[in-house]
Amino acid sequence: MKADMILVDLERILRDPWLDEDLPIAEAFIHRALGQDVRTAIVGGRVVMEDGRMTTLDVDALYREIRKAGARGIPPRQRGHAEMLQRLKPHYQAWYNAWLAPEEGEPFYVLNRRR
Template identity: 35%
Template sequence: DTGAKIHMHLLETPYQAEYARRRTGQSALKYIDKFGLLGPQLTIGHGVWMTEDDVDLLAERGGCLCHNCSSNLRLKSGKADLSSFLSKNIPIALGIDEAGINDDRDMLQEMRLAYTLHRRPGHSSLNPSAAEILRMATEHGATSTPFFGKIGRLEKGLFADVLLLDLHSLAFPYQDFDIPLLDIIVRRAKRKSVDTVIIDGNVVFNKGRFTRVDEDALLEEISNVLSRAKTPEEVELRELSEIIMPAVKNFYSGWY
């Protein structure tokens, strides 16, 4: 046992759930549990198609879940039952999975989307609170990394990781401050609201600009590299994918 953290994409789509059932005769979660993979060292990415028994098993073993709300919507994977995980006190991290809705990797927007999407009609107590959503993006996000216990909270002895928001940006043109500040942050904060980012005590973003990299030059370089003509090998792979895709769709037709 090296204590290494494991991050595993699991049960993101209904096809994965059905494949596990057909291949192993049980759920994917129960199958990997046979090999001792479930436990505090494991973070499950997605978990959209976990059953109630799966959720109970994950809670019993002490694993973490990484919820990728906008990615799951964008890729038509489904919607994870966030309230089930919360009710079992399973640590839930918040991620984007490189497939956010707006291609801008805005974690503040991701918080708002998760907060809004999982609210149930009526006055259900199962609706995630703003505090729970913030914890998903901070403390529980840290749970899924090797830095757990060193980051994720503002506390003496931990790394000084701080994000400062511009209150004027949040409140303009008007904000009733009888509403709890956490609710205001989750409901209204955007990328433009970020004033300063500090990592381990070092200011890396200040007043809208990165302090250690030339963002404009970097983006220009990326644009130039990715705008080049495709190589013959890349063209061949693209054509091959177009040829085999109908067969792939036909294979999975009727699985779900």
């Protein structure tokens, strides 16, 4: 979805936890802005979010539908995938845990070199 325009509350972006006064606002926005900072969004000329709340979506109805789907449980095919992933889990955990073992020799990254 592409927005024609968004209005963003800059208060948190420019305040928390601290912002160098020499940093351009645009740069702070790029690095700090989150979806929760969007107050208004206009798409195709229609306001789809106002005061941080969706105007084109019944969130309560959506949540009811999600709860109904969740109550049906996991479909058999998905359950099979989940079981397969549980069987694989110890193997990929062992693989990645090996990455945490200290390496011998000089590190290759310039900032971590010993000389």
